[in-house]
Amino acid sequence: MEELIQKIKEQVIEVLNLEDVEPDDIDTDDPLFGDGLGLDSIDALELIVLLEKQYGLKIEDPKDGKKIFYSIRTIAEFIENNKK
Amino acid sequence: MAEAMQRLIFPNSITIKILPMENIITKYCIIQNRKVIVNGETQFEDNDNLEYGKLMKSIYKHYQIKYPKYFKMDNLSKLAFLGSEILMQNKDNIQDIDPAKVGVILQNTNSTIDTDSKYVETIRDKSNYFPSPAVFVYTLPNVMIGEICIRHKFQGENACFISKDFNPEFITEYVTELLDEDKIDACITGYADYFDGKYKAMMFLVEKNKENRKDNISFKPEIIKNLIK
Numbered sequence: 001m002e003e004l005i006q007k008i009k010e011q012v013i014e015v016l017n018l019e020d021v022e023p024d025d026i027d028t029d030d031p032l033f034g035d036g037l038g039l040d041s042i043d044a045l046e047l048i049v050l051l052e053k054q055y056g057l058k059i060e061d062p063k064d065g066k067k068i069f070y071s072i073r074t075i076a077e078f079i080e081n082n083k084k
Numbered sequence: 085m086a087e088a089m090q091r092l093i094f095p096n097s098i099t100i101k102i103l104p105m106e107n108i109i110t111k112y113c114i115i116q117n118r119k120v121i122v123n124g125e126t127q128f129e130d131n132d133n134l135e136y137g138k139l140m141k142s143i144y145k146h147y148q149i150k151y152p153k154y155f156k157m158d159n160l161s162k163l164a165f166l167g168s169e170i171l172m173q174n175k176d177n178i179q180d181i182d183p184a185k186v187g188v189i190l191q192n193t194n195s196t197i198d199t200d201s202k203y204v205e206t207i208r209d210k211s212n213y214f215p216s217p218a219v220f221v222y223t224l225p226n227v228m229i230g231e232i233c234i235r236h237k238f239q240g241e242n243a244c245f246i247s248k249d250f251n252p253e254f255i256t257e258y259v260t261e262l263l264d265e266d267k268i269d270a271c272i273t274g275y276a277d278y279f280d281g282k283y284k285a286m287m288f289l290v291e292k293n294k295e296n297r298k299d300n301i302s303f304k305p306e307i308i309k310n311l312i313k
Contacts, residue, residue, distance in 0.1 A: 016156070017218075
């Protein structure tokens with residue numbers, strides 16, 4: 001799980017162009033939106049593409065997005081629980 | 085009509101037309117050939133032959149800009165954004181103007197063809213079809229203006245005109261009309277273009293003249309042509 005968390009942090013930094021942010025700067029349990037990394041709605045769409053492209057996972061119900069993308073840990077848990 | 089009436093009543097009188105005060109360029113910035121020139125003075129020069137992204141980042145750092153969203157912008161928006169940031173530095177008087185009275189009017193040659201091409205790459209392969217929302221949002225040249233407006237909360241008229249070359253006659257006529265008709269009190273205007281590693285920004289901060297001074301720079305096409313020589 002820790003390996004996956006590290007990988008997701010690196011991928012998020014890359015796809016969202018988070019300049020000057022290192023994986024260790026992102027707290028695994030901090031909220032990604034709002035006060036956390038300050039991501040916006042376009043970033044949310046980019047994260048959906050990331051899950052689909054890198055892990056082959058689709059979010060069937062858009063309402064689930066809020067829970068899945070709450071933090072790096074919740075993304076990792078979603079990937080782990082839905083591995084194909 | 086008023087003039088005709090005056091001639092009828094006072095046939096020998098002299099007609100005095102009250103013209104709006106001349107609009108002036110209060111700051112200008114040119115980014116091209118690895119240099120940033122502000123009000124005629126070279127303020128930044130790259131001697132390391134940096135590629136475009138790194139060059140823009142060097143300019144960003146040189147002017148100590150703090151705006152993380154910059155890094156998400158496309159190549160064209162980065163250029164226009166940096167030009168506007170440089171124009172706005174030490175220009176607190178613009179921030180005091182009603183945001184609805186500050187306009188951003190730019191010209192550009194290659195529109196967003198650079199980003200359009202990148203977006204096409206994300207959808208070209210049907211077996212690897214992942215349209216990128218972050219790329220797609222920059223497939224309109226007006227978005228560079230949007231980025232400037234969001235940064236400074238400007239809400240005045242904004243437009244981006246595509247033309248073969250920078251056209252000072254057109255831009256001065258358009259912006260002067262907005263200023264003279266009191267639609268806006270200040271404007272960031274000029275030209276910003278990026279394509280295939282080639283870039284050029286020539287941006288001007290134009291304000292209504294409040295005081296006649298010898299060193300005022302008139303917002304006129306011939307003056308602009310001279311400044312960008």
